[in-house]
Amino acid sequence: MKVNKELLKGSTVIMILTLLDRKEMYGYEMIKEIERQSEGVFSLKEGTLYPILHMLEAESWVEASWSEHEGRKRKYYVITDKGRGHLKDKKQEWTLFRGALERVIGEGHA
Amino acid sequence: MKELQSHPLVQQFLTDVCRYVKAVDQHRSIKAELVDHINDRITEYKGKGMEEDEAVALAVADMGAADAVGSELHRIHRPIMDWSLVGLLLLFLAMGVVAMLSVQAGAAINNGVSLVERTILFSAMGLGIIVVLWFFDYRKIKLYSHWIFGSALMLMLFSAMSGNQINGTKRYLFIGSIGFDTTMIGLLLLLIALPGMSAAKEWSARQTVIQLAYRLVIPLVLFMICVSTVAAVLYIIGFFIHLWMTRRSVRQFGLLAGGTAAIVLFLILFGPSYPFNNYQFVRLTAFLLDDPEGSGYMTAQSMEAINAAGWWGHGIGATLDRLPYVHSDHVIPYVVYCFGWAGGIAIAVIAVFFIVKVGQLVHRQRNHYGKLIMLLLFMLLSIQFIFPMLAAYGLAPITSIAIPFISYGNIQLLLNCVAVGLILTINKRRNMITSMD
Numbered sequence: 001m002k003v004n005k006e007l008l009k010g011s012t013v014i015m016i017l018t019l020l021d022r023k024e025m026y027g028y029e030m031i032k033e034i035e036r037q038s039e040g041v042f043s044l045k046e047g048t049l050y051p052i053l054h055m056l057e058a059e060s061w062v063e064a065s066w067s068e069h070e071g072r073k074r075k076y077y078v079i080t081d082k083g084r085g086h087l088k089d090k091k092q093e094w095t096l097f098r099g100a101l102e103r104v105i106g107e108g109h110a
Numbered sequence: 111m112k113e114l115q116s117h118p119l120v121q122q123f124l125t126d127v128c129r130y131v132k133a134v135d136q137h138r139s140i141k142a143e144l145v146d147h148i149n150d151r152i153t154e155y156k157g158k159g160m161e162e163d164e165a166v167a168l169a170v171a172d173m174g175a176a177d178a179v180g181s182e183l184h185r186i187h188r189p190i191m192d193w194s195l196v197g198l199l200l201l202f203l204a205m206g207v208v209a210m211l212s213v214q215a216g217a218a219i220n221n222g223v224s225l226v227e228r229t230i231l232f233s234a235m236g237l238g239i240i241v242v243l244w245f246f247d248y249r250k251i252k253l254y255s256h257w258i259f260g261s262a263l264m265l266m267l268f269s270a271m272s273g274n275q276i277n278g279t280k281r282y283l284f285i286g287s288i289g290f291d292t293t294m295i296g297l298l299l300l301l302i303a304l305p306g307m308s309a310a311k312e313w314s315a316r317q318t319v320i321q322l323a324y325r326l327v328i329p330l331v332l333f334m335i336c337v338s339t340v341a342a343v344l345y346i347i348g349f350f351i352h353l354w355m356t357r358r359s360v361r362q363f364g365l366l367a368g369g370t371a372a373i374v375l376f377l378i379l380f381g382p383s384y385p386f387n388n389y390q391f392v393r394l395t396a397f398l399l400d401d402p403e404g405s406g407y408m409t410a411q412s413m414e415a416i417n418a419a420g421w422w423g424h425g426i427g428a429t430l431d432r433l434p435y436v437h438s439d440h441v442i443p444y445v446v447y448c449f450g451w452a453g454g455i456a457i458a459v460i461a462v463f464f465i466v467k468v469g470q471l472v473h474r475q476r477n478h479y480g481k482l483i484m485l486l487l488f489m490l491l492s493i494q495f496i497f498p499m500l501a502a503y504g505l506a507p508i509t510s511i512a513i514p515f516i517s518y519g520n521i522q523l524l525l526n527c528v529a530v531g532l533i534l535t536i537n538k539r540r541n542m543i544t545s546m547d
Contacts, residue, residue: 028150045174051182058541073142
């Protein structure tokens with residue numbers, strides 16, 4: 001089952017920041033990791049990842065650096081302290097939302 | 111791998127994406143990042159046994175629609191014009207013209223120079239400078255910071271050696287009939303150059319001595335020879351800001367600030383302009399001792415003019431004989447005398463809006479270098495706005511600082527336009543993130 005685009009947009013930020021909280025990564029690596037961990041539920045149009053990453057960089061939630069890999073430039077991203085703070089907020093928000101949703105949906109079955 | 115990057119399908123995709131992104135200097139890094147991604151995909155597909163053309167086509171298709179990606183990227187990297195700051199600037203320039211109309215109409219003697227024409231001419235030049243700066247990448251200043259700093263010192267040295275003496279100061283040079291204060295030009299250039307030079311955290315013990323000598327003592331000595339207390343004080347404040355923003359630790363800042371204070375004190379006591387017979391010092395003591403007979407006379411006259419204004423003032427072109435220089439040093443009491451307390455309050459409110467707006471832009475700036483320049487310009491502009499307004503009502507000593515844009519400034523008007531233009535152009539690139547190199 002594929003997930004609605006709008007729902008994906010908000011959650012992509014949380015997913016990316018969570019990945020970058022673990023280690024430094026580049027774009028393609030993130031796409032593969034998200035696909036693998038979500039077992040194919042989240043497969044975004046790959047190009048749309050980059051505007052999101054650049055937005056995160058402009059917000060100073062992540063930092064980027066370039067390095068050479070097999071003769072081509074590769075851009076690596078890593079989370080900042082500010083980004084960790086934002087991630088924490090977003091996760092709390094999500095937990096609250098999920099809890100509320102589960103209570104509402106779950107009522108019929110209880 | 112190399113030939114894949116120039117595969118026509120990939121090239122087409124990159125060109126299509128970048129067509130939407132107006133920030134041209136971001137194109138190279140955007141392309142490099144996307145190419146890296148597409149190549150990884152192609153390699154993966156070929157590893158699964160696909161033919162090259164098929165792999166390329168599929169990898170490009172995986173990226174999604176070029177217009178969607180391009181317009182999203184544009185939205186993030188787009189140049190930001192802060193129209194509210196431009197609006198406030200235009201408002202001030204218009205006020206300057208109205209103030210000069212009033213001065214000219216009320217002047218008993220006309221010395222031939224049309225204040226209004228000059229102000230309109232210099233306002234137009236100032237706006238021209240802002241347009242030019244808008245298309246200029248401020249990060250290039252960094253490379254030339256040492257040259258800018260050195261030129262500023264040379265200009266002031268030249269002025270100190272050959273400048274015309276006006277009111278006991280040597281800071282004026284003339285081009286035709288237009289005099290300009292070399293220390294204010296020097297001050298602006300020094301402040302623009304400071305952030306591009308070495309950060310305090312990089313200084314070794316030996317470097318500290320060299321840096322303090324070159325970037326603190328020499329400029330201060332020149333300011334003192336040219337007898338420009340205002341420029342010296344503003345520069346010292348700017349230097350403290352630079353030390354704080356580039357500090358290694360609070361401890362290092364404390365030591366450097368202590369050293370700076372000691373140097374300043376030493377120069378005041380033993381430096382080239384012995385301040386106790388300097389007129390600025392006389393004005394300061396007059397202010398502190400609250401002496402209406404001595405140099406406090408001007409302050410008293412200024413306050414009297416304001417008190418006599420009433421809510422709606424005496425109208426445009428009113429004559430105010432009790433104060434000299436109503437077009438420059440005392441433009442605030444004069445304008446209040448003409449346009450009343452209502453006019454004065456309006457100017458103060460707009461000035462506060464202006465300062466708060468610039469402060470917001472400084473706060474939002476993330477590029478450290480850009481932020482440093484903006485912070486120094488913010489300091490320069492806000493003190494120039496606040497001080498004359500306080501001085502007009504006796505809340506601060508009267509100095510040679512004339513309020514930006516409203517007072518008759520000529521070159522000073524252009525300098526303030528340079529400051530605003532730099533703030534706008536630095537803010538323009540707020541979201542244009544680091545490129546490859």
